[in-house]
Amino acid sequence: MILIFFILFLAGSFVASEKFKFDNYTLYKILPKDSSDFVILQELYEIDRRFDFWDDPIPTAEYLIPPHDKIDLENILIQNNVAFIPTIQNIQEAIDRQTVKKYTRNNVRSMQWDAYYELEEIYAWIDDLAKTYPDIVTTEVAGTSYEGREIKGLKISHGPGRRIVFIESGIHAREWITPATVCYITAQLLTSNDPETRAAARDFDWYIFPVTNPDGYVWTHTDFRLWRKNRKPVGTEFGIDLNRNWNSNWLVKGSSTNPSSNNYAGLGPFSEPETRTLSTYITAIGNKIDIYLSMHSSGQLLLVPFGNTTQPLANYYDVVNIGRRAMGALSVRYGTEYTTGNVAEAIYHATGSSADWVKEFLDVPLVYIYELRDRGTFGHLLPPDQILPTSEETMDSIIDLIHQAKRFGYMNSGNGLKFSFLTPLLLFVVKSVV
Ligand SMILES: [Zn+2]
Known part of the structure; x- marks a missing residue:
């Protein structure tokens, strides 16, 4: 089975008194091909807490970081030969489409x-x-x-x-x-x-x-x-x-x-x-x-x-x-x-x-x-x-x-x-x- 993980890239700052905007946050689909990819993702979680894993396989973390870290994430995945696809480029647009x-x-x-x-x-x-x-x-x-x-x-x-x-x-x-x-x-x-x-x-x-x-x-x-x-x-x-x-x-x-x-x-x-x-x-x-x-x-x-x-x-x-x-x-x-x-x-x-x-x-x-x-x-x-x-x-x-x-x-x-x-x-x- 191919496991799919989401990673939310967190950027910007959050002022608690206002509704948080997820402008330019990006959602990635990660496609680990084997257990070694899984280990890399586990390590990513353990040592780098800027990314929010949306699915349960890996515990999640939320850290607010500057936008250039998006490149860091992609570089880490590319260097380790882990496949990924950005599925939502701007999270806030997807939120805005969720009619309440x-x-x-x-x-x-x-x-x-x-x-x-x-x-x-x-x-x-x-x-x-x-x-x-x-x-x-x-x-x-x-x-x-x-x-x-x-x-x-x-x-x-x-x-x-x-x-x-x-x-x-x-x-x-x-x-x-x-x-x-x-x-x-x-x-x-x-x-x-x-x-x-x-x-x-x-x-x-x-x-x-x-x-x-x-x-x-x-x-x-x-x-x-x-x-x-x-x-x-x-x-x-x-x-x-x-x-x-x-x-x-x-x-x-x-x-x-x-x-x-x-x-x-x-x-x-x-x-x-x-x-x-x-x-x-x-x-x-x-x-x-x-x-x-x-x-x-x-x-x-x-x-x-x-x-x-x-x-x-x-x-x-x-x-x-x-x-x-x-x-x-x-x-x-x-x-x-x-x-x-x-x-x-x-x-x-x-x-x-x-x-x-x-x-x-x-x-x-x-x-x-x-x-x-x-x-x-x-x-x-x-x-x-x-x-x-x-x-x-x-x-x-x-x-x-x-x-x-x-x-x-x-x-x-x-x-x-x-x-x-x-x-x-x-x-x-x-x-x-x-
Ligand atoms: Zn749940």
């Missing part, structure tokens, strides 16, 4: 799929859904952010006794396509006439949280479009990577102890109010969750736990096979290709994620991380005209995921799935005997 729309209140169908929405618009829409479908939709608050905002979402339920599909999105603030897609999925579950979608909506309780990092998301709209972390001050720096802060192999791999890093894991597991409150909320319903989806972008990947090892732990083979088939369903509509695999084998070792914690501590049968569109062109700055196709194909895959889960024997006699996999312990015993 206002949601017209009191009309649940007025949320459109050709623009991104601010936090208060998404929250207002959720409140309106609860009013419009009072027997089916309830507003849920899964936690609180550092700046005191609610982590607001909703529950769709057609009656008691159902197992749960849990969708967590927007934990990385700049990945705007994830809340947009999750809102579309919510709307489909409530309004679609497609029999399979209606059955999926009825057969499960759906817990959906479009923005689990509300402070960061607001910051991406008001001040700094490419912000990833939460907004807690740490000395002179800001923010903890909330998807490195969960209490599962915390700080073991793919995380940083440096608060200026985009992968800064915090002072300890669950040090952040967002992860602490959200994990408490999830724990309370944990034994009912059959499917947990953690939505990210970009790279077109479907990843399964765990992020610290390539060992096929737990029900790995089932999860990967179900995932691959669901990605086949995803590709039907627009031909979009996803790669499915374990986090550590598909991208890079990374621990302390929500997905690993949900798998390790709650034993949820099917846990997936989606890295949505695209693969190597716009990254986090996906143009609004890709919101609808991204959402449609993702919805297709989730419906097929449920279908495949049933085929693989994860179906209970009642509603929902059955938890039925070899424990990690048993798997280890088998392997050691062999």
Whole structure:
């Protein structure tokens, strides 16, 4: 597999009191051809922190540097024979093309799929859904952010006794396509006439949280479009990577102890109010969750736990096979290709994620991380005209995921799935005997 990394070239200076402009920042697609290229990129990260790696394989760093360093980057890559393509010459132009729309209140169908929405618009829409479908939709608050905002979402339920599909999105603030897609999925579950979608909506309780990092998301709209972390001050720096802060192999791999890093894991597991409150909320319903989806972008990947090892732990083979088939369903509509695999084998070792914690501590049968569109062109700055196709194909895959889960024997006699996999312990015993 060819790994593709984005590098954001940071130049200029940032005055915190004004909205940061990314004029003449350039986005590069890097095409490492083998492991030695990968090592060069790793070293580049370790010793030269002027570049912001957009994809997970390599931890990110943000440093503000003068424009001539763009030449430095190209020279380093050329000297090391690493292929690269500048994909966006001027980041600010791509940001300016990302329309942000206002949601017209009191009309649940007025949320459109050709623009991104601010936090208060998404929250207002959720409140309106609860009013419009009072027997089916309830507003849920899964936690609180550092700046005191609610982590607001909703529950769709057609009656008691159902197992749960849990969708967590927007934990990385700049990945705007994830809340947009999750809102579309919510709307489909409530309004679609497609029999399979209606059955999926009825057969499960759906817990959906479009923005689990509300402070960061607001910051991406008001001040700094490419912000990833939460907004807690740490000395002179800001923010903890909330998807490195969960209490599962915390700080073991793919995380940083440096608060200026985009992968800064915090002072300890669950040090952040967002992860602490959200994990408490999830724990309370944990034994009912059959499917947990953690939505990210970009790279077109479907990843399964765990992020610290390539060992096929737990029900790995089932999860990967179900995932691959669901990605086949995803590709039907627009031909979009996803790669499915374990986090550590598909991208890079990374621990302390929500997905690993949900798998390790709650034993949820099917846990997936989606890295949505695209693969190597716009990254986090996906143009609004890709919101609808991204959402449609993702919805297709989730419906097929449920279908495949049933085929693989994860179906209970009642509603929902059955938890039925070899424990990690048993798997280890088998392997050691062999
Ligand atoms: Zn992410």
